[in-house]
Amino acid sequence: MSKIENADLVCSRCGDETPHELAYAGRLLVKITCTRCGKTIERDLRSEYLADLSHRVATKPRRMLRRLSRHPLTFAGTLPKSVSAKPMELLSDLKLVWSAARTPSHDD
Ligand SMILES: [Zn+2]
Numbered sequence: 747m748s749k750i751e752n753a754d755l756v757c758s759r760c761g762d763e764t765p766h767e768l769a770y771a772g773r774l775l776v777k778i779t780c781t782r783c784g785k786t787i788e789r790d791l792r793s794e795y796l797a798d799l800s801h802r803v804a805t806k807p808r809r810m811l812r813r814l815s816r817h818p819l820t821f822a823g824t825l826p827k828s829v830s831a832k833p834m835e836l837l838s839d840l841k842l843v844w845s846a847a848r849t850p851s852h853d854d
Pocket of ligand 1: 757758759760761764780781782783784785
């Protein structure tokens with residue numbers, strides 16, 4: 747599963763320091779949510795995530811991106827064992843990164 751950590755950060759909507767949930771995919775911070783007002787900041791980290799993943803599997807990000815876009819469901823299963831030992835965790839990370847990238851940041 748993607749990691750969720752908690753931290754007190756200043757929320758621009760609340761104008762105060764509030765508890766936030768930080769959602770990580772691997773070591774990348776993908777999504778920040780204010781637990782008081784629900785304000786969410788999401789980042790498009792698809793290229794960063796693939797670059798990070800590619801360091802672990804020693805393959806080219808462009809090739810991985812092509813494989814992922816063609817066969818998203820089997821992508822995790824094609825990775826070396828060192829990376830795909832936890833396929834559900836990887837899929838969860840991918841889901842988080844991709845859903846955050848699809849949602850425009852609603853920073854009002
Ligand atoms: Zn807030």
